[in-house]
Amino acid sequence: MLSSITRFLRDxxxxxxxxxxxxxxxxxIAIVSVLPGVGTRLVTVFERIRDALPTAPAPAG
Known part of the structure; x- marks a missing residue:
């Protein structure tokens, strides 16, 4: 019995x-703490891209 307990403790x-x-x-935990900052930066990047694109005219008819 003692040998079984010893073997279990050494396993x-x-x-x-x-x-x-x-x-x-x-x-x-690291990913969850970093993602909000990345998301905010990504929104900023896409807003800059949107603002830099010229407005397309509406399609005719």
Missing amino acids: EEGATAIEYGIIAGLIS
Whole structure:
């Protein structure tokens, strides 16, 4: 019984999955914190493009 408990405590197989989960969580937090700023900049870029384009005349008929 003691050897089973010792073997269980030394088993590191699940540690890798937990580490990958922590890394994925940190990456998702970084993405969520950066996206609002990127979105604001993208809106500004598209507004500049819209303002730079000449107004097209309405199609006839």
